[in-house]
Amino acid sequence: RKEVEQDPGPFNVPEGATVAFNCTYSNSASQSFFWYRQDCRKEPKLLMSVYSSGNEDGRFTAQLNRASQYISLLIRDSKLSDSATYLCVVDHTGTASKLTFGTGTRLQVTL
């Protein structure tokens, strides 16, 4: 079983749609959680950290369920510019000395 699992997609959604990505992780000792965004042939960029209480940044909402070892990302009112691969990232060290990435979920937003 992979340490971090994501549905690879692709998710094809029209502009303005709401889309949700899910991620599960296997190490119950994991301490920090992130969503990174990666555009084609570019480096990953931090989208947001994920906190136990859930957090929101504009159109993006992240949720963490430690009991189920499950992380989600919700994107509301999708824009064409949201088209990218979204990487679920987990750190079980507490010091980010090793980040474990999922394979990523590809999102394509269309007109």
Place this chain on the structure above:
Amino acid sequence: ETGVTQSPTHLIKTRGQQVTLRCSSQSGHNTVSWYQQALGQGPQFIFQYYREEENGRGNFPPRFSGLQFPNYSSELNVNALELDDSALYLCASSLRDVEGNIQYFGAGTRLSVL
């Protein structure tokens, strides 16, 4: 931009050769991590350097080695290149125990092994 720079941007090598990739961390950051990203996969952790010492290593053979310099820049060396080493190599810098240990990535070096 993240302020993390990597060189070269692209590299072509043949099987059996050796390669050195370089990374300059963001100003003030003391930690550098290296990742390998194969096509269609997420980045895989190679190792991390903190204050010039290796501080964690992923599941990579010893022919992957690195070092960090006093100015916190870093090198990744790969000996005896294999075809499967073809990938995007990413460097990320962070400031340990501050800012939630957020890692900021450079644009990567794309290595092709023929």
